[in-house]
Amino acid sequence: MIEIKHIHKKFGRKVVLQDVSFTANKGEITCLIGVNGVGKTTILHAIMALTPLTKGDIHIDGEKVTKKTFEKVSYIPDAITMPGQMRIKDAMEFMNDFYRHWNQQRAHEMLQFFRLKPEERISSLSKGNTAKVNLLLGLALDADYILMDEPFSGIDIFSREQITDVFTSHLIEDRGVIITTHEIQDIEHLIDKAVLLDQGEVKREFDVETVRAEEGKSVVDVMREVYQG
Numbered sequence: 001m002i003e004i005k006h007i008h009k010k011f012g013r014k015v016v017l018q019d020v021s022f023t024a025n026k027g028e029i030t031c032l033i034g035v036n037g038v039g040k041t042t043i044l045h046a047i048m049a050l051t052p053l054t055k056g057d058i059h060i061d062g063e064k065v066t067k068k069t070f071e072k073v074s075y076i077p078d079a080i081t082m083p084g085q086m087r088i089k090d091a092m093e094f095m096n097d098f099y100r101h102w103n104q105q106r107a108h109e110m111l112q113f114f115r116l117k118p119e120e121r122i123s124s125l126s127k128g129n130t131a132k133v134n135l136l137l138g139l140a141l142d143a144d145y146i147l148m149d150e151p152f153s154g155i156d157i158f159s160r161e162q163i164t165d166v167f168t169s170h171l172i173e174d175r176g177v178i179i180t181t182h183e184i185q186d187i188e189h190l191i192d193k194a195v196l197l198d199q200g201e202v203k204r205e206f207d208v209e210t211v212r213a214e215e216g217k218s219v220v221d222v223m224r225e226v227y228q229g
């Protein structure tokens, strides 16, 4: 389980997160929802210890986040970090050399799943295929938790559909996923838990199925209540 415990974050004098707490379980998809600039990426960076916190703690499976917890989590940023001149197969080789928990078999399965050509250069890929390669590079790591920052942003409906198919496939297995988005429609049916953020705070954290069964409300219904009052 990833436990976010009372975290605060300031950049200079700007307060971004104020006492944010929530949990994300293994085997579940947790979605962080909020408008641009609310602090979603900052939370993912904090889980990866890429940004120091002003206050609060983060634990992964009961262990405080440190360099030792790195291999438990794979962070998939909203843009690909591999150089454009690399071919897809070079990027895969690089990952294989660099990470001991890289799973080459899963990487090849994902190439087929997304119908990507290993010879293609990253710079010549469409936006949708770039997003798929980015996802492949993150999901092929044998990590217990996956953090995905806006995997659908700026890509067409067919690529979005293919990416959402990943969530119901064995490629996710029983890993814990935290995904950020401000476009919930694509994945509403897939998520287990939603965390609604506003002005640096968690306005509501809820189990999607429970709210659907007990209150008859969808994630969008709850978002309307929280954000529109």
Ligand SMILES: Nc1ncnc2c1ncn2[C@@H]1O[C@H](COP(=O)(O)OP(=O)(O)OP(=O)(O)O)[C@@H](O)[C@H]1O
Pocket (backbone or CB within 6 Å): 011, 016, 034, 035, 036, 037, 038, 039, 040, 041, 042, 043, 182
């Ligand atoms: N390194 C930094 N220095 C100063 N301010 C920063 C830095 N990183 C982020 N911020 C600010 O912190 C706030 C939260 O940013 P963050 O990227 O976490 O938001 P977000 O919810 O992920 O937004 P988006 O949906 O646009 O990706 C923003 O106001 C941003 O300008």
